[in-house]
Amino acid sequence: MKEFTSLAILLYECGYTEDTVRQEMASASLQDLNHDECLLYTCVVWITLMLAPSKTVVRWATKGVPVTDATLELWRGFVSLILSAYFEKRMAWYPVDRLQLEVSAVTGRLENPSTIAEFARLVYSTLHMVAPQFPET
Template structure:
């Protein structure tokens, strides 16, 4: 069963023709952020995540795709470095799948936290499981509220750690919480820009 509705795409590598292609494309962009840092790389990952949301992908469906690829032992080629012809292939690790899908889930939940549906979804299937939604909705909502109501682009990490404590009884390291916050704010900037570009 296809987890994402396929549609005609003019993307250079037909990223959006199957849930497998979408999963690979997202994973390559995720790895790019990890290897080369955020900024534009993070925006590319978020844009790919927003597209996956729009075409009806689910966090569970994409996790299954990446897990199947990992278990088959297929190596994923890194995104090309412009101008360079070196390509690095490597196997997918289980923890990479978990973290990539968590990032994606946070993007999906952030979209759900926007006041009006900023991204139209082609599927009525919920994008994330109830467990993930319950775990992360408050976190994303606190940030979305700060973004829309107070025009903020940053929150104290302590505030978000308290939110995590309230929901799951433990909080992540400050640096991890800060990177998750950056992911939410960057997603909001992509799907619902509030300020004119300088």
């Protein structure tokens, strides 16, 4: 998780966008990788960086937004709930059932709790790297 998050943050800093990552993955011959899932995880990291109140990561691109409006709309509420819990309430975890309701309301389909927990873990991992508030265990 740490390696993936670090790489996603580096791509964000270097100015990659959702479309450029999609093109790079399409041109690479990575057969064992689910490209859509990898791109979605990358976008969730980027949305976390975009919405975080403390801007500790600098994006060096002068043009192009990191994620499409459609992706941002799908995941803004989910990430915002975790950001609020992390920065305002100092919660190290957010209830999965509430996050599941948020995703269900936006997408119209019910995701598996383990999938929702993985996305939450990804957001918290990103926050821990860029704005640590809790001791590492």
